[in-house]
Amino acid sequence: xxxxxxxxxxxxxxxxxxxxxxxxxxxxxxxxxxxxxxxxxxxxxxxxxxxxxxxxxxxxxxxxxxxxxxxxxxxxxxxxxxxxxxxxxxxxxxxxxxxxxxxxxxxxxxxxxxxxxxxxxxxxxxxxxxxxxxxxxxxxxxxxxxxxxxxxxxxxxxxxxxxxxxxxxxxxxxxxxxxxxxxxxxxxxxxxxxxxxxxxxxxxxxxxxxxxxxxxxxxxxxxxxxxxxxxxxxxxxxxxxxxxxxxxxxxxxxxxxxxxxxxxxxxxxxxxxxxxxxxxxxxxxxxxxxxxxxxxxxxxxxxxxxxxxxxxxxxxxxxxxxxxxxxxxxxxxxxxxxxxxxxxxxxxxxxxxxxxxxxxxxxxxxxxxxxxxxxxxxxxxxxxxxxxxxxxxxxxxxxxxxxxxxxxxxxxxxxxxxxxxxxxxxxxxxxxxxxxxxxxxxxxxxxxxxxxxxxxxxxxx
Numbered sequence: 001x002x003x004x005x006x007x008x009x010x011x012x013x014x015x016x017x018x019x020x021x022x023x024x025x026x027x028x029x030x031x032x033x034x035x036x037x038x039x040x041x042x043x044x045x046x047x048x049x050x051x052x053x054x055x056x057x058x059x060x061x062x063x064x065x066x067x068x069x070x071x072x073x074x075x076x077x078x079x080x081x082x083x084x085x086x087x088x089x090x091x092x093x094x095x096x097x098x099x100x101x102x103x104x105x106x107x108x109x110x111x112x113x114x115x116x117x118x119x120x121x122x123x124x125x126x127x128x129x130x131x132x133x134x135x136x137x138x139x140x141x142x143x144x145x146x147x148x149x150x151x152x153x154x155x156x157x158x159x160x161x162x163x164x165x166x167x168x169x170x171x172x173x174x175x176x177x178x179x180x181x182x183x184x185x186x187x188x189x190x191x192x193x194x195x196x197x198x199x200x201x202x203x204x205x206x207x208x209x210x211x212x213x214x215x216x217x218x219x220x221x222x223x224x225x226x227x228x229x230x231x232x233x234x235x236x237x238x239x240x241x242x243x244x245x246x247x248x249x250x251x252x253x254x255x256x257x258x259x260x261x262x263x264x265x266x267x268x269x270x271x272x273x274x275x276x277x278x279x280x281x282x283x284x285x286x287x288x289x290x291x292x293x294x295x296x297x298x299x300x301x302x303x304x305x306x307x308x309x310x311x312x313x314x315x316x317x318x319x320x321x322x323x324x325x326x327x328x329x330x331x332x333x334x335x336x337x338x339x340x341x342x343x344x345x346x347x348x349x350x351x352x353x354x355x356x357x358x359x360x361x362x363x364x365x366x367x368x369x370x371x372x373x374x375x376x377x378x379x380x381x382x383x384x385x386x387x388x389x390x391x392x393x394x395x396x397x398x399x400x401x402x403x404x405x406x407x408x409x410x411x412x413x414x415x416x417x418x419x420x421x422x423x424x425x426x427x428x429x430x431x432x433x434x435x436x437x438x439x440x441x442x443x444x445x446x447x448x449x450x451x452x453x454x455x456x457x458x459x460x461x
Contacts, residue, residue, distance in 0.1 A: 014190075014440050021189035024181050025200050031178075032072035032079040032201065036170050038156050038163045039076045039140070047143075047151040048074055072201075076140065076155075078174045081132055083197050086179045088294075089124035091287065093117060098348050125179060129172035137167040190440075191433035199429040202422050209414045226409040236410075236418075243400065243418055247427045250393050253281035255386050257379070262363035277355075279383050281390035284345035286424045288391070289398045292337035293421070296330060299323050331402055335395050342391035343384075352379035397424070 008014050035041055072079040097103045097117070106113035140155050141163070156163045178197060185193030216222050217233040256276040300323045307320035322329035356376035365371050369378045400419035404410040416422045 008437060008441065011440065014437070017188065017190045017440075021185050021191065021196070024185050024189065024193075025197070028079065028178060028181065028197055028200065029204065031174055032077050032082075032204075033075070034078050036076050036078060036080065037166055038158055040153075040155055040157050041075070043151065043153050043155050044076055047155060050149070050152075073136075076136075078170060079178065080136060081129060081171050081175045082201060083175065083178050083182065083194055085128040085132055085175050086121070086125045086182075086194060087198070087290075088128050089121050091290070092124060093121045095348060098351075122176075122179065126172065126176065129175045130168055133168040133171040134164065136171065137164040140167070190436055191429065195425070195429045196433065199426055202426060205413060206417065209411075209417055212411060213414055222409045223411060224409040240418055243397070244423065244427065246393075247397060247419070247423050248431070250282045250390065250397065251285075251424070251428050251431060253390070254278040255281070255382065257382060258367055259359070259364050260367050279379075279386050281386055282394060283350060283383070283387060283390065284342050284394075285428060286421055287345050288338045288341035288394060289421050289424070291341045292334050292398075295337060296323070296334060299333075300330065331399060331406075334402075335399060338395045338398055339391045342387055342394060346383060346387050350383055352376040352383065355379060 097107055106116050141160055144150050182193030182197050185196055213233060216228045217230050220229055222228050257279060259275045259277050261273055261275060303316055303320040303323050306316040321327055324330060353376045356372060359365060359375060360371045366375055366378060369375050397419045401415040404415040404418055405412050
């Protein structure tokens with residue numbers, strides 16, 4: 001494997017792609033460290049320290065956005081929103097494509113249609129940026145509006161209206177630049193640019209999490225006062241390896257459906273024969289976790305806001321505690337939503353009738369299954385069974401960090417690397433990037449990263 005990495009530097013085109021990708025990553029991380037204009041850094045740092053000490057918002061909206069922005073939200077940097085508005089817009093457009101006939105028609109038009117859909121996604125990203133930028137700006141002016149405690153002193157300087165307008169403009173511009181840089185990585189670098197930017201932002205939190213783990217082992221207790229020693233640290237490292245291996249199996253797992261192609265002669269070549277169709281175990285990838293987390297942000301902050309009112313009843317206080325990130329109600333609702341969205345995503349993106357028609361047109365069939373509707377029914381049943389197993393596996397993987405956070409008082413920043421969105425994205429993007437590197441090497445007759453077998457990208461290739 002070490003020789004394969006050395007070979008990547010021997011190929012000029014591949015070396016240039018890697019250097020270009022590294023340069024973009026440095027620019028993104030640099031933008032995530034520069035504070036927005038109008039922010040009082042000292043007041044913000046003091047407020048975040050108090051928030052962390054009180055252990056509030058351990059895994060809520062701010063922590064979720066801060067995770068994908070690589071800590072930029074904590075410092076209210078230029079890249080505070082990160083690339084999340086583009087991800088949100090992309091998800092919305094993908095869900096609308098099967099629903100709106102005009103978008104579905106564009107998708108079938110090939111490259112021209114996909115470019116138009118990409119343009120619509122950028123317009124929607126702009127709108128999402130404005131909305132999220134406005135929400136973040138108002139939260140900086142008055143954090144109590146989202147259920148957070150009031151700061152000791154204002155977190156911003158100057159006039160409120162000017163601060164809001166400037167914040168929206170700066171955050172929107174930065175996100176759109178990040179989106180363009182991500183597209184440049186995809187075109188001129190290595191890997192999927194947008195996914196790579198998210199992964200780098202997540203990985204940037206890893207050193208701090210490792211330091212916090214070592215400090216806990218050295219001190220003999222967690223920040224909440226629970227005992228923590230070197231043996232528990234070693235057990236956590238073993239658990240991390242096991243969970244990572246399980247995540248790789250989930251990302252790479254698929255069921256083979258045998259396909260028989262009718263043999264025919266095209267020119268001097270014979271085409272056809274036996275092949276297979278891969279049905280991915282985790283077809284929806286990380287989308288169900290993102291959907292479930294986004295939806296549960298609303299009740300969490302609504303109940304917290306109602307519970308913080310002077311005349312709040314015991315009902316609102318109980319609901320606020322139940323729907324906190326480590327609450328029983330939150331975890332149950334989270335698990336149900338992950339299962340539901342796993343099947344919902346498959347129902348929207350996997351069309352067995354269209355696949356059956358395409359197989360019939362190409363003269364292909366599943367052995368023992370009649371072409372047409374029987375093939376569609378077979379694929380639908382097979383995909384449902386595969387999705388059921390994958391959805392349960394995904395649910396357990398998503399709940400495991402919460403289990404560590406609530407049961408063992410492991411800090412959220414550390415626990416998030418033991419499953420859920422962070423680990424799934426990191427594993428998926430790393431496998432995809434290494435797969436592309438291996439493809440470049442094998443095309444130039446170099447040995448890849450694996451001597452036997454090969455890595456598959458997230459698309460299954």
